[in-house]
Amino acid sequence: MSRYSKTLGLLGILSLGLLGACSDQATERQYVIKFSHVVAANTPKGLAAELFKELVEQRLNGRVVTEIYPSGQLMSDDDSLEALAFNEIQMTAVSLSKYNRFTKKLQIFDLPFLFNDMEAVGRFVNTPEGQNLLTVLEDKGLMGLGFWPNGLKQLSANSPLLVPPDAKGVKFRIQESDVLEAQFLALDSNPQKLAFGEVYQALQVGTIDGQDNTWSNIYNERFYEVQEYITETNHNLLAYIWMVNTEFWHGLPPEIQSELRLIVDEVNAAIMTMAVELNAGDRAKILQDHPDKIISLTPEQLEQWRVAMRPVWDRFREEIGEEVVQAALDSNKP
Numbered sequence: 001m002s003r004y005s006k007t008l009g010l011l012g013i014l015s016l017g018l019l020g021a022c023s024d025q026a027t028e029r030q031y032v033i034k035f036s037h038v039v040a041a042n043t044p045k046g047l048a049a050e051l052f053k054e055l056v057e058q059r060l061n062g063r064v065v066t067e068i069y070p071s072g073q074l075m076s077d078d079d080s081l082e083a084l085a086f087n088e089i090q091m092t093a094v095s096l097s098k099y100n101r102f103t104k105k106l107q108i109f110d111l112p113f114l115f116n117d118m119e120a121v122g123r124f125v126n127t128p129e130g131q132n133l134l135t136v137l138e139d140k141g142l143m144g145l146g147f148w149p150n151g152l153k154q155l156s157a158n159s160p161l162l163v164p165p166d167a168k169g170v171k172f173r174i175q176e177s178d179v180l181e182a183q184f185l186a187l188d189s190n191p192q193k194l195a196f197g198e199v200y201q202a203l204q205v206g207t208i209d210g211q212d213n214t215w216s217n218i219y220n221e222r223f224y225e226v227q228e229y230i231t232e233t234n235h236n237l238l239a240y241i242w243m244v245n246t247e248f249w250h251g252l253p254p255e256i257q258s259e260l261r262l263i264v265d266e267v268n269a270a271i272m273t274m275a276v277e278l279n280a281g282d283r284a285k286i287l288q289d290h291p292d293k294i295i296s297l298t299p300e301q302l303e304q305w306r307v308a309m310r311p312v313w314d315r316f317r318e319e320i321g322e323e324v325v326q327a328a329l330d331s332n333k334p
Contacts (some may be wrong), residue, residue, distance in 0.1 A: 097177035110179035112309035124331035144266035157210030219282035
């Protein structure tokens with residue numbers, strides 16, 4: 001039995017009435033969407049999930065109920081993939097690197113210095129190559145609804161990181177990604193795979209020396225409290241794929257599917273603006289209270305980081321697919 005099964009069992013009992021609820025005329029079934037994620041509610045992903053819930057409530061007149069469980073309240077990212085596959089939850093949005101054991105195609109989003117800015121990310125996910133990536137897990141019973149960018153990542157540590165040799169021997173927390181592991185090994189660093197919810201304490205007690213994340217996560221998870229320096233590199237994208245259980249989706253009445261699809265499109269269009277604005281705002285908050293923590297690199301220093309990480313591309317380019325990599329590179333052109 002999975003470690004989250006007891007919790008789900010209790011929730012199932014509490015929501016049993018909702019699952020079988022009908023209107024006064026006993027003609028309309030009510031559907032429940034359990035949506036689990038691990039970040040704070042006021043991050044881009046958290047706000048996108050709440051926007052989805054709000055729009056569903058406005059437009060579907062109680063026929064669909066959305067239950068949002070942020071900050072890992074219900075389960076971890078790893079558990080949510082299993083739960084989603086078995087329809088124990090109906091939606092989740094976990095980091096793309098979590099899917100590496102199922103497909104190598106989504107590793108495209110982990111390549112270092114692939115996107116020049118968030119506008120390029122937006123262009124790429126709307127290309128045919130980007131949209132095709134939403135379908136790569138349909139044989140696992142998982143249907144992609146959209147890509148949710150959190151933002152570009154920065155490096156943090158307790159010693160200043162100005163040039164790649166400064167990262168030598170530093171124990172960096174990473175997600176479960178072969179690409180991310182390879183990029184830190186290319187810096188002669190010591191990558192440590194660790195769950196997101198364990199990062200703050202690990203930094204606090206010195207189990208790890210540093211991490212990389214978006215301004216939004218660095219601020220909302222208070223990583224800046226336990227790190228002396230944050231180097232503004234924008235070296236990686238942190239993004240999620242919004243997934244729904246395929247069987248659940250296709251089991252919905254056509255009119256509900258149609259309205260949900262419109263809502264999905266609106267949420268996908270809104271999250272890019274949310275991500276840009278929230279990250280800029282959270283960077284400004286850290287800068288205001290801790291101006292000495294943020295390190296801005298010169299163009300020459302930034303180029304050294306690019307050169308040091310570039311060999312990672314050659315290692316993973318073939319298994320990701322040349323056409324996908326090229327589409328991402330082309331998206332850097334306005």
